Amino acid sequence: SYVLTQPPSVAVAPGEAANVSCEGSNIGKRSVNWYQQKPGQAPVVIIYYDSHRPSGIPERISGSKSGDTATLTISRVEGGDEAAYYCLVWHSSDHYVFGPGTTVTVL
């Protein structure tokens, strides 16, 4: 089965940038989507198709890919960015596969 790897946690000071990675075999050939989930709430898509932002998502949130790693970048981090972040890809045999999630903590 297809596996995605994310760091369990990332800690960042306010105003700095947070980078959350998502590694998977041949991820460069797949579209990567990112979700933000705050406690007690449903996930919300913040990046789709690697780097596209849905309407209402601020420009300081961006997505990129290089080799077997996709990266979510949150620039100028604010307290409201504290959340769990999940990557999601479609795989032919496993259908949808989520990464294990990364908790972003604002110091």
Added chain:
Amino acid sequence: QVQLVQSGAELKKPGSSVKVSCKVSGDNFKSIYSINWVRQAPGQGLEWMGGVVPMSGKSDYAQAFKGRLSIAADESTNTAYMELSSLRSEDTAVYYCARDSGFGGDYYMGVWGKGTTVTVSS
């Protein structure tokens, strides 16, 4: 604007079944977009369980749930259903429905319901 409204919380005994509904409004229900079910155990990550394409009625399931999961769509009520049988304590989780978005055969789960808490306890 597409909205997904899920049924309320459930408390079930081990060995029983649970059926959760997801009513879709604001868009053509009978579309090519799948309605998916994703669950999240307490303190854990997100897990795709399966989905149904309302247009065709075809369902797909994650291997971990084959044999005890049934997902269906009722176009007369614009509602998708997820039924999980032979419940055990490990099935205690929040269950979300989520509709696909995207195009060209490349989809992602773009719209989510608020979730339904299912507790399995004797």
